[in-house]
Amino acid sequence: YAVEQSLDNYKFNLLKNKQTFISQMKNCELNVRTIDEGSIDEKSGMNFSEYIAILSGDTTLLEKSKLEKKIAVLESLRNAHHKEVFRSRFKLENLLEEKEKTFQTLEKLTQDEKLYKSQLTYDKEGTKNNPVQITEVTSPDAEVIGHCLIRLYASWKPGLGEDDYKQIGCLYGFDLYIRRQKETYEDKGFFEYKYSNVFCAESKQTGIKYSWNQGHINIDNPKLAARHFLNAIDRVESLKEKYKKELNELNRNIPMLEKIVSKPFDKEEELAQLKKDVFRLEREISMKIQANQMKQLEPAPSETPVGE
Numbered sequence: 001y002a003v004e005q006s007l008d009n010y011k012f013n014l015l016k017n018k019q020t021f022i023s024q025m026k027n028c029e030l031n032v033r034t035i036d037e038g039s040i041d042e043k044s045g046m047n048f049s050e051y052i053a054i055l056s057g058d059t060t061l062l063e064k065s066k067l068e069k070k071i072a073v074l075e076s077l078r079n080a081h082h083k084e085v086f087r088s089r090f091k092l093e094n095l096l097e098e099k100e101k102t103f104q105t106l107e108k109l110t111q112d113e114k115l116y117k118s119q120l121t122y123d124k125e126g127t128k129n130n131p132v133q134i135t136e137v138t139s140p141d142a143e144v145i146g147h148c149l150i151r152l153y154a155s156w157k158p159g160l161g162e163d164d165y166k167q168i169g170c171l172y173g174f175d176l177y178i179r180r181q182k183e184t185y186e187d188k189g190f191f192e193y194k195y196s197n198v199f200c201a202e203s204k205q206t207g208i209k210y211s212w213n214q215g216h217i218n219i220d221n222p223k224l225a226a227r228h229f230l231n232a233i234d235r236v237e238s239l240k241e242k243y244k245k246e247l248n249e250l251n252r253n254i255p256m257l258e259k260i261v262s263k264p265f266d267k268e269e270e271l272a273q274l275k276k277d278v279f280r281l282e283r284e285i286s287m288k289i290q291a292n293q294m295k296q297l298e299p300a301p302s303e304t305p306v307g308e
Helices: 008-027 048-056 060-119 142-155 222-226 228-233 236-262 268-297
Strands: 165-171 174-187 190-203
């Protein structure tokens, strides 16, 4: 129990400071004294700050503190909203750029597929013909071509001053290349480098490079090695489907991000109204303080002297 306008106000103020200190000790938070004025205390029903405000006879300061806490919460939510919008805008820009690149690649793959299928032929059994032409081979025999490719794969090295990327033939309108690349491997805890040869087919009209098995051929079977470039070019259809799926996924995600980026903070009006209410309470508190100061400056009424 407490009596309004009495010394109990001072006592509850002491209890409030003690409770703040004890809570800070328990929570290992001795940096700054922070008092939560926003809600009823869950442990003791009503916190000491509310008791003090009620006992003083003026709850304006307590109401102001509650509004300031609500403002802090809403401003925190607004900051989180703006951060999410910023992240979404950054992601949206990347997706738009990725969409443009994916669309351009898809168009090139469509052109290459059209070129490939316009020249592709089949044998009587329905198997794709492999009229691969290798510069160093005059025979159309697949086994001879395979042995040549295996030999190039194992021993080719660019000459002095030559590029490490050399054209070795053509197939269905695509140029065939061998390339020397440096690879990293680990040996007994140390990283070493070694050079290996890989093959690829390059489109003359789009410049897209196609490879099979990461450019490595089957060195155990010459006939399969001879079909390496055909398998590489034949990937154009599956690559086209892959980029189609990526483009469809981008078309689904981009509108969602655009919606997030354009969405305003839905509690902006409530936040503005709370700030107006706090400003009004501050004016009331300031006027009360001035009134109390003026009252203290007024001279005390003099007592009427008793007649002699």
